Amino acid sequence: MFFYAHSGLRYLVLLAGVLAIAYFAFGLATKRPFDKGGRILGAAFAGTLHLQVLLGILVLVTRFYYPALIGHIVMMVLAAGTAQATSSINRRKPQPGYALPLVGAVLAILFIVGGIMAISRGVFTTTAM
Ligand code: HEM
Numbered sequence: 001m002f003f004y005a006h007s008g009l010r011y012l013v014l015l016a017g018v019l020a021i022a023y024f025a026f027g028l029a030t031k032r033p034f035d036k037g038g039r040i041l042g043a044a045f046a047g048t049l050h051l052q053v054l055l056g057i058l059v060l061v062t063r064f065y066y067p068a069l070i071g072h073i074v075m076m077v078l079a080a081g082t083a084q085a086t087s088s089i090n091r092r093k094p095q096p097g098y099a100l101p102l103v104g105a106v107l108a109i110l111f112i113v114g115g116i117m118a119i120s121r122g123v124f125t126t127t128a129m
Helices: 002-029 036-062 069-092 099-117
Strands: none
Touching: 002 036, 002 099, 036 069, 036 099, 069 099
């Protein structure tokens, strides 16, 4: 059950990431001040990513382990850490902007794609078992 939840939640994480990137890029291009929309989308992306990490740990302890999972786990921890750190640092700046959260979200998505590929899955494929 955790496996199916973990497998399905990826789409929500990816959607939140793509929406956040689009919003941050638009804000940066139009030089708008960082606003509530940016905060909400950044928090939604980091939040779903953390929930996915939690589910991943539950999958880990309820399924069999194999060495390639290390690559998956390291990449995903990096993804969650990058998304969270860039958004927290940005929030504490006297003048929060879009550049830092944009870099953080793009890096996090790249780590996520790498982490999925580390266990020989495609971003949109599954091995339902
Ligand atoms: C530290 C965090 C994480 C841990 C411990 C973890 C652990 C796992 C485990 C044990 C599996 C099962 C592998 C298998 O049975 O072959 C798995 C599969 C998977 N994980 Fe994670 N995961 C983590 C984070 C993430 C994140 C952040 C995402 C995506 C946003 C993600 C996406 C996936 C996908 C797509 C699969 C394959 C599902 C399928 O084949 O249908 N994982 N993960």
